[in-house]
Amino acid sequence: MTYVVLANFTDQGIKNIKDSPKRVDAMEQVIQKAGGKLIGFYATMGQYDLVMIAEGPSDEVAFTQLITMGMLGNVRTITLKAFTRQEYAKILGKL
Numbered sequence: 001m002t003y004v005v006l007a008n009f010t011d012q013g014i015k016n017i018k019d020s021p022k023r024v025d026a027m028e029q030v031i032q033k034a035g036g037k038l039i040g041f042y043a044t045m046g047q048y049d050l051v052m053i054a055e056g057p058s059d060e061v062a063f064t065q066l067i068t069m070g071m072l073g074n075v076r077t078i079t080l081k082a083f084t085r086q087e088y089a090k091i092l093g094k095l
Helices: 011-015 017-033 059-071 085-093
Strands: 002-009 037-043 050-055 075-082
Touching: 002 011, 011 017, 017 037, 017 059, 059 075
Parallel strands: none
Antiparallel strands: 002 050, 002 075, 037 050
């Protein structure tokens, strides 16, 4: 399963911005331990501060990780479940 995560720093997150790279490394390790993979991480300009693309074994695992990340209080997220090109074609093939 693939997920696109859009994130904005909270007041706490921006106050501790210099620790952000360490938090990303820790998040990547948590994702890997749960059987997933961080595909991409981007600091962005515009409506969102960060964009992450990750793979995970299930929606339940992804949800747990996102809630855990939210509990730390550094970012607020919006998560999109994404379908690969092949998954997209397979879905449309059933129409």
